[in-house]
Amino acid sequence: MKDIKINEIIDYLRYMDALGFSDLPLPVPETLCNDEFCLIREVALKHLIEEIGDCKRCRLAKERTTIVFGEGNADASLMFIGEAPGADEDKQGRPFVGKAGQLLTNLIVKMGLRREDVYIANTVKCRPPENRKPSPDEITACNPFLRKQIEIIKPRVIMTLGDVATRTLLGEVGSITRVRGKVFELDDIAVVPTFHPSYLLRNASKKWDTWRDAQLVLKILEDEKKKHRDSN
Ligand code: URA
Numbered sequence: 043m044k045d046i047k048i049n050e051i052i053d054y055l056r057y058m059d060a061l062g063f064s065d066l067p068l069p070v071p072e073t074l075c076n077d078e079f080c081l082i083r084e085v086a087l088k089h090l091i092e093e094i095g096d097c098k099r100c101r102l103a104k105e106r107t108t109i110v111f112g113e114g115n116a117d118a119s120l121m122f123i124g125e126a127p128g129a130d131e132d133k134q135g136r137p138f139v140g141k142a143g144q145l146l147t148n149l150i151v152k153m154g155l156r157r158e159d160v161y162i163a164n165t166v167k168c169r170p171p172e173n174r175k176p177s178p179d180e181i182t183a184c185n186p187f188l189r190k191q192i193e194i195i196k197p198r199v200i201m202t203l204g205d206v207a208t209r210t211l212l213g214e215v216g217s218i219t220r221v222r223g224k225v226f227e228l229d230d231i232a233v234v235p236t237f238h239p240s241y242l243l244r245n246a247s248k249k250w251d252t253w254r255d256a257q258l259v260l261k262i263l264e265d266e267k268k269k270h271r272d273s274n
Contacts, residue, residue: 048086083116083117087116090111090190100184102166102170103168105171106169107132107133108135109135110127110131110136110168113136113157115158118161120161120259120263121161121162121201122146123164123188123203124163124164124239125238126175127164131169132168138239141240142239142243161197165184165210166180176206181206192231198231198263199234200228201259202233212226212235218236218237222251222252223235223258234258236256237252
């Protein structure tokens, strides 16, 4: 596959539009792309990866093995945001692939979705040593990239996983125990905080709360779909 500049795609679309084409036969995988903007989103995410480059914007660069950018469907309606990569993620360069990741994957499947349907990212893209929490300056250094990811993907709903992700997106709204299962808004996106999967591994009974939060998310997504259908 050849890299294409976004400006080139835009010029090409304008050119085809001027020629009178309303549809284009693009080789877009149907399972991943539901609309013509999906390909543009994937390209934009690729550009963002390039912009991050071999990042040295904070001290986490020193001990990381891999930058864990995030993964999933560029066209996802649902995005999960966790705290920071752990050891497994650092090794594999993918978010949520360790034990906590398995729990998150189970939740996604229980919601009737696949990991490939959603987008998964973290507040910071590099592993904090000893799995400590990312510090405020590390979060600040990485935040513009998370914000751009959100802007590109434009999900309908974001589930923030745990205190760190919730605070990063929403500010000081309160502890996760108080705010989980509530609906907040960020740039027209519904944000539903829930417990972090690592916390659920230690507190299995709280899984029911997270399941309730996930059902709320599914209801928001369903209502959105219905609204969209009714308006067309
Ligand atoms: N915990 C996180 O917050 N993110 C990961 O990617 C893995 C574990």
